[in-house]
Amino acid sequence: MTSHIEAVSGLRPKVRRAIIMVLDIVMVLIAVALSLTLSQSRLSFEAFSSAGFACWASIIVLSHLLFRYCGLYNTVWRFASTPDFFNILKSCAILTVTLYCVSLVVRSFQPVAGLNERQFIVFFLVSFTIISAPRIFYRFLRDGASWRILSRGTGKTSIKRAMFVGKLSEADVIIRFTRTAQPAEYSIVGILAIENGAPEGTRIQGVPVVAIRPRLVEALEEYAKGTASLDLLIFGSGAEHEIEEYSELVRVARHGDIAVVQFSGLSQLGQEGKLVLDAVEMETILRRSTVPSDVKRISAFVGGKRVLVTGGAGSIGRTLVKRSLELGADAVLVADNSEFGIFQLSQYIDEQHHDRLKVRIADVADRRQITRVVSEFKPDIIFHAAALKHVPLLEENWDSAIQTNVFGTLVCAEVAARCGVAQFVLVSSDKAVDPSSVLGITKRAAEQIVSALHGTPPSDPGGRRPATKFIAVRFGNVFGSNGSVATIFQSQIEAGGPVTITDRRMTRYFMTVAEAVDLVIMSAADAASRPSGEDYAVYMLDMGKPVPILEVAETMIRMSGKSPYTDIPIRFTGIRPGEKLHETLHGEDEELVELGISKIFGLSTDVVEWSDVQVALAALQQSVKNQGKAASLAVLAGLDRAKKARGSTDQRAIPKTAGQAT
Numbered sequence: 001m002t003s004h005i006e007a008v009s010g011l012r013p014k015v016r017r018a019i020i021m022v023l024d025i026v027m028v029l030i031a032v033a034l035s036l037t038l039s040q041s042r043l044s045f046e047a048f049s050s051a052g053f054a055c056w057a058s059i060i061v062l063s064h065l066l067f068r069y070c071g072l073y074n075t076v077w078r079f080a081s082t083p084d085f086f087n088i089l090k091s092c093a094i095l096t097v098t099l100y101c102v103s104l105v106v107r108s109f110q111p112v113a114g115l116n117e118r119q120f121i122v123f124f125l126v127s128f129t130i131i132s133a134p135r136i137f138y139r140f141l142r143d144g145a146s147w148r149i150l151s152r153g154t155g156k157t158s159i160k161r162a163m164f165v166g167k168l169s170e171a172d173v174i175i176r177f178t179r180t181a182q183p184a185e186y187s188i189v190g191i192l193a194i195e196n197g198a199p200e201g202t203r204i205q206g207v208p209v210v211a212i213r214p215r216l217v218e219a220l221e222e223y224a225k226g227t228a229s230l231d232l233l234i235f236g237s238g239a240e241h242e243i244e245e246y247s248e249l250v251r252v253a254r255h256g257d258i259a260v261v262q263f264s265g266l267s268q269l270g271q272e273g274k275l276v277l278d279a280v281e282m283e284t285i286l287r288r289s290t291v292p293s294d295v296k297r298i299s300a301f302v303g304g305k306r307v308l309v310t311g312g313a314g315s316i317g318r319t320l321v322k323r324s325l326e327l328g329a330d331a332v333l334v335a336d337n338s339e340f341g342i343f344q345l346s347q348y349i350d351e352q353h354h355d356r357l358k359v360r361i362a363d364v365a366d367r368r369q370i371t372r373v374v375s376e377f378k379p380d381i382i383f384h385a386a387a388l389k390h391v392p393l394l395e396e397n398w399d400s401a402i403q404t405n406v407f408g409t410l411v412c413a414e415v416a417a418r419c420g421v422a423q424f425v426l427v428s429s430d431k432a433v434d435p436s437s438v439l440g441i442t443k444r445a446a447e448q449i450v451s452a453l454h455g456t457p458p459s460d461p462g463g464r465r466p467a468t469k470f471i472a473v474r475f476g477n478v479f480g481s482n483g484s485v486a487t488i489f490q491s492q493i494e495a496g497g498p499v500t501i502t503d504r505r506m507t508r509y510f511m512t513v514a515e516a517v518d519l520v521i522m523s524a525a526d527a528a529s530r531p532s533g534e535d536y537a538v539y540m541l542d543m544g545k546p547v548p549i550l551e552v553a554e555t556m557i558r559m560s561g562k563s564p565y566t567d568i569p570i571r572f573t574g575i576r577p578g579e580k581l582h583e584t585l586h587g588e589d590e591e592l593v594e595l596g597i598s599k600i601f602g603l604s605t606d607v608v609e610w611s612d613v614q615v616a617l618a619a620l621q622q623s624v625k626n627q628g629k630a631a632s633l634a635v636l637a638g639l640d641r642a643k644k645a646r647g648s649t650d651q652r653a654i655p656k657t658a659g660q661a662t
Contacts, residue, residue: 166236
């Protein structure tokens with residue numbers, strides 16, 4: 001049977017269409033004969049007389065023209081659906097009415113005995129049935145259960161057993177396309193439905209709904225451990241946004257050696273329908289929902305402007321550069337002290353944007369260099385992403401951390417003010433909250449510099465130009481950035497292990513770099529739209545739930561096709577100097593304020609006076625010059641204490657005008 005069906009499928013489309021046309025004509029003639037027989041009619045002329053042949057010929061020509069006009073031969077019947085069968089019904093109805101009208105005209109000239117309305121009603125029913133039947137039978141053989149059984153019997157294909165997780169409407173589409181794919185690759189054996197009202201135990205095209213929420217994880221574990229093994233887990237599009245158990249389902253699948261993919265659309269090449277299935281990467285299983293970007297708003301903010309990105313060769317910096325170019329920035333200048341990083345950046349940026357990309361090798365702490373760069377380029381926006389950020393390394397190299405993270409921020413901010421840059425945006429870190437490391441203390445100081453400048457009146461003697469708006473945007477770890485746990489774990493896995501983790505209890509907030517960058521730009525756009533006195537010095541991104549580092553390591557090992565602890569050992573080394581078990585995104589003295597923007601909050605917080613910052617930085621400069629680590633960190637810690645002391649006396653805070661604190 002399979003060989004005959006494959007032979008028909010292998011014919012050219014025009015040949016197949018011609019066969020269908022001939023078959024339809026035969027079916028119409030059979031329908032005429034059956035309608036006369038079933039209604040027990042006796043015509044006044046013989047079927048094979050000259051009048052009979054004229055009648056048959058007229059029916060053939062008329063039916064063929066009507067079927068072509070109704071588009072009956074424009075459908076690929078492997079992918080036919082309800083509207084296509086309705087088209088057959090419509091075509092048969094039109095043919096029946098047309099033949100009846102013709103018969104009335106003929107009978108007005110020459111009476112014909114044995115012909116009445118009853119025959120035409122029977123003809124309509126019979127014609128629709130026998131014209132539809134071959135198409136249904138062909139489709140059943142091509143993608144029904146019998147076809148798959150026969151195909152397996154030939155030994156030509158190896159079909160993977162797959163479980164689908166998602167909406168029933170998507171399940172219907174995916175089941176159909178997995179059955180019609182050539183060669184057949186997947187067979188959906190069960191559906192995990194995410195709709196709350198989905199009927200468990202029912203079937204979609206013969207495939208059972210095996211579980212509904214909240215039993216998704218439990219059901220998948222049963223399949224993963226039971227005799228009915230699975231080869232593939234297919235998520236519906238957007239499932240990571242809609243299913244709270246998404247990461248746990250991925251974990252169960254990985255643990256059971258089940259490949260995980262996600263449905264992202266359909267592709268039709270010629271007459272072949274194919275599913276587009278994307279591999280599920282680590283970025284998609286973070287315990288948070290990604291946020292669709294308000295591209296219109298951030299494009300309006302960046303479009304046509306000149307953008308300077310310090311640290312533009314780093315992970316976040318280069319994505320800021322690329323995104324600014326994509327959003328229509330007039331020009332983007334990268335200031336970075338890494339020659340190799342700038343070279344890599346040129347490979348990362350699409351060639352179509354190279355004419356708007358400019359680079360300068362510069363140290364952000366060198367006031368002369370930064371002044372020249374800003375004066376010549378004349379940016380509208382500065383994204384200050386330049387920073388040293390490796391926690392244990394900076395404990396030893398504390399002076400470099402202060403020079404780059406503190407004085408580098410100071411230099412760039414003051415130059416921005418003097419040169420009249422419209423907006424200065426500091427890329428900050430959750431390490432700045434209740435800091436316990438050199439990195440955290442220096443990032444906290446950078447935030448304080450920006451916050452103090454944000455709240456400084458334009459008339460201040462050492463102040464800024466009124467046009468400059470200063471903000472900081474605080475968020476957690478960016479997954480896959482240079483030096484992040486993801487890149488470290490990946491290199492350790494490729495080396496055969498062990499994967500090293502400081503403490504099995506450690507958690508971190510994670511965000512994809514693309515989402516973080518869009519939210520940073522959105523924060524800057526919101527700040528630009530607010531009048532002075534009603535804006536926020538610090539914005540905070542909602543990172544969702546913290547993710548255990550151990551889970552990240554185990555998942556990455558499974559994604560590499562290996563088993564944790566068996567193929568790749570995991571070793572716990574103990575917490576390093578400056579590290580915390582758990583990070584936080586805001587302090588107890590900071591209030592979150594909803595802005596009406598998804599995943600972005602304003603922070604209502606006390607601010608250090610700019611005069612206090614200047615005094616502290618002068619003392620810090622002297623301490624660094626004397627190579628006194630303890631004294632230098634004490635100066636920065638004292639600056640933070642001064643902020644809290646001032647806040648407890650006069651409670652100087654940014655007004656909460658954007659909404660209620662959460």
